[in-house]
Amino acid sequence: MxxxxxxxxxxxxxxxxxxxxxxxxxxxxxxxxxxxxxxxxxxxxxxxxxxxxxxxxxxxxxxxxxxxxxxxxxxxxxxxxxxxxxxxxxxxxxxxxxxxxxxxxxxxxxxxxxxPSGAIIGLDNLKIGQISEIRKLVLKTTKSPASLGIEASEKMLVFKGTAADCIRHFPKNINVAVALELAAGREADVELWVDPDIDRNMHEVCAEGEFGDIHITVRNTPSPDNPATSYLxxxxxxxxxxxxxxxxxxxx
Ligand SMILES: NC(=O)c1ccc[n+]([C@@H]2O[C@H](COP(=O)([O-])OP(=O)(O)OC[C@H]3O[C@@H](n4cnc5c(N)ncnc54)[C@H](O)[C@@H]3O)[C@@H](O)[C@H]2O)c1
Incomplete structure (x- = not known):
């Protein structure tokens, strides 16, 4: 062992x-x-x-x-x-x-x-993007304002752009986007939302390519000690x- x-x-x-x-x-x-x-x-x-x-x-x-x-x-x-x-x-x-x-x-x-797959599901088979074109790869992440250190009274978009740009602004919160890109072998379009009414971090992954298309929604239970981290x-x-x-x- x-x-x-x-x-x-x-x-x-x-x-x-x-x-x-x-x-x-x-x-x-x-x-x-x-x-x-x-x-x-x-x-x-x-x-x-x-x-x-x-x-x-x-x-x-x-x-x-x-x-x-x-x-x-x-x-x-x-x-x-x-x-x-x-x-x-x-x-x-x-x-x-x-x-x-x-x-x-x-x-x-x-x-x-x-x-590791970390806070999402589906990283394994996205690797087909390394041998077969993935035309569209979008990650929409929604978290509570507190987990990003932001105050917001309603749902709002706080970032839209590439993973590389997002990680510069939110280094603790966007590991998933970089993992997706490394798996799929192409850039991801990232949207980061805050919503005061959610109690679970949510990652929505959409990909389209020669293989067909996928839409995965992962609603993660936040860890009790650190709401920014998913138990998954x-x-x-x-x-x-x-x-x-x-x-x-x-x-x-
Ligand atoms: N890939 C994913 O999907 C995914 C999911 C969740 C968390 N993460 C990342 O995993 C990491 C750990 O998450 P966490 O929730 O346990 O964080 P955490 O903040 O609860 O714990 C991190 C610990 O690492 C220590 N630390 C930080 N920098 C250090 C350094 N240079 N040397 C030694 N110790 C250091 C801190 O003191 C702290 O105790 C974070 O970077 C987080 O962003 C990735």
Whole structure:
């Protein structure tokens, strides 16, 4: 069974730490020491308060559940230390040059980078866009104003444009758009809405191509500790980890 190191001990980190029957957590690290201590206690992992010591730990794979900034800062080092990497803050890969460099680092080190489906469903088969044209790819995300730090008394559009532009304005909230683009191999048109009357984050994905068309609506239960994060995202990481060793690979 693989052992993981957890980079980021927030909301997603908590869910992972509470499921050690799926994957044992060997080590944890967070810039906020008290959060690392708390998670270490929950899952019995070794707690580290600096990255260089953490990355020397005895585990096979790092799960990044921290921030776009953490990916930019540490992802290369993780791979160079001979560990695979799961990236949840996939917005970091919107930067094509950084993505290319990271991919080369992984290749040279013989390691792999995994992008979980995160807060949506359908990422697997959208990869057909890499071999067959997808003419239209639209992501419409609707969240509560509070989760974006905005005040609004009625439903309103706060952003319309490409994923690369959206992530510059809302770096914590648009990982899904970048994941969609990487899967489909083309840019997505993104709309970000706020609605004071919703209690669930909603992602609507529309795609049209030679294959036909799809319309997926995902209404995510927000995590109790952090309304900006969907419970589905944490579950998708756990599922990815559970299946890493499975000889039967479904839905790729
Ligand atoms: N791909 C998806 O669909 C998807 C879905 C949900 C969340 N996310 C992303 O996953 C990440 C984790 O989500 P969360 O809800 O657990 O966030 P969170 O804010 O609850 O927790 C993040 C934790 O990481 C720590 N951290 C941040 N930068 C760090 C760094 N440079 N080094 C070490 N620790 C650092 C913070 O102190 C915090 O404890 C976020 O970036 C979020 O945007 C992606």
């Amino acid at each position: 693989i052992r993981i190191g957890l980079l980021g001990c927030g909301n997603v980190g908590h869910v992972i730490a509470r499921h050690t029957e799926i994957v044992p957590v060997a080590a944890v690290y967070d810039t906020v020491g008290s959060r690392a201590n708390e998670i270490g206690e929950i899952c019995g992992a070794a707690v580290f308060h600096d990255f260089p010591a953490f990355i020397e730990g005895d585990f096979d794979l790092v799960v990044e559940a921290a921030s776009v900034e953490a990916v930019r800062r540490y992802a290369g080092e993780v791979l160079e230390h001979g560990k695979d990497l799961v990236i949840l803050s996939v917005g970091a890969l919107a930067d094509a040059e950084f993505r290319h460099q990271l991919s080369e680092t992984a290749r040279k080190a013989g390691r792999r980078i995994y992008i 995202a944490a579950l998708s990481v756990l599922t990815l980890l559970k299946n890493l060793d499975n000889p039967i690979v479904i839905g790729t």
